[in-house]
Amino acid sequence: MAMSKKPFQTTLSEAMLKKAYSELGEDEERRQQVIAIIQKWFGQQPHLQRIRLEDYSIICFARGCKYSMEKIKHKLDLQFTLRTALPEFFSGWDPLKPKIQDALSCGSFLPLLDYDQHDRKVIVMRPGCFDPMLHKPEDIEKANLMISDTMGWKDEQIFVTGMVIIIDCQGFSLNHLTLKPLTLTKKQMYYLQSSPISPKTINFIRTNSVFHSAYNVVTNMLNDKMKQRLKVHGSDFKSLYKEIDRKILPKDYGGDGLSLAELTEHWKEKVEENREFLMDSERNFRVDESRRPGKAKTAQDIFGIEGSFRKLSVD
Template identity: 35%
Template structure:
């Protein structure tokens, strides 16, 4: 559905250097950019099952994530909106002012660090053991994470070009956390994020990895692309091992950095989500309607590989 005037609202915020990088690395030709955006927009509007955003900013984000391959861009957009329709637990009720979601976001389980790493990439810091699995559903954690990703894309154009790095402190992770993450849910999340979002992930770093980390990582590893498996770095218990990838100027005070406290950074990003509340509320309608898809509708089994029958309950002492 076209929003009046939305197609003309985009203004490039990239420096000349980043525009040159986008041209060389992502095949973004300024002379052809508008033609490519329009081609994707027209394709979206021709498909009755997709109530998609057609603004230039959104389409350009996907083109960059797919290195301006029109076919890959179309496939990723179709997957994103299809997943949105198939996974209401992750995509319905995404109101930043919902008290439960606010509580999760304020915990500072995941947040972008200020600035960029030496390669110009955003760093997303995770504290994946800092939540109580008896009080918070993992589905709500993933919903909050998706809201954070959308806020990042709305706020920071550089991340669409240079990509991002994850840095995770696994302190506090237990087998109780792993036990509430059934494989079907892991598969749904991994498929949505890898196949539906225009991420450009460049590396994943872990510190303070307890025994439960191996169990959790072994759930995700089979679902990771081969190139990502090669970009995983485990640094043991020494934060110093991460410093050459994540400068101290970016790290929270709790990790010897100078970027403010975890709470200050988490609150900053919550305020950013609040500023985009209207966008989130309006965004709920943008999803696929399988009853209108030409040909055979896609089912959960089609999307996620029949995972409902593959779940084996984890039982830990």
């Protein structure tokens, strides 16, 4: 695959460049070096030839993988393999489709616009914000992933400083739990493994009795390292403020940031603005398994039978 005509130009602030240098050993020379190595490797993989790999994506993965070449290669291959093997999440990526419009209007995945006191990205997830009788979980997940891709394409800093997650369980009901197949949850958890970054902490708020049933199911899919990053605050926002700067939190949580409704509208508009990028990613981020060296990977190979999923691993 041909190199980009123009060298990659980072948009990180001076403070973030210093952080990337001190924590990742990143400088201009190393950025260009990793791009050259990965682009050359990518061009030698027959099954990846349909994919247009941007220099920006390489740098994001490099930062998330702490510049480990083998991890970068593994995560990139896994990312595109799963995007191919999970059509229930990665097909029909047109944000103007009525079902996707409805899903975006629910506000299930809401990155905050400001960073916290540790310069981390904060993402609010709301698994109980939609009526599970009206919305298919696959459509909600598609909308969430579209927002995630839109966020990541514009935000270099998240790959340097990392992210924290708030899971707001308000409205989470027995129907949310029973109408979503366990296999779908497992596939979501598996896909997290292909992300170049993993959450520093996952904070549960406004929990209820149904949450605890779901919590037990999900934690069984996590390894011990990830379990240590889970924090259950319940309705104690003062406890949450110790983890995340209150000033940047939504007004709904006693903060000074945009409300959940305002964030929902903001990200719906952003996804619509990036419609072409998202539709292109659906077409272009596909592995040609017929050309994979060795044995092609099918969904059955990757996910196996019920109960055979590996626990979520994190660095």
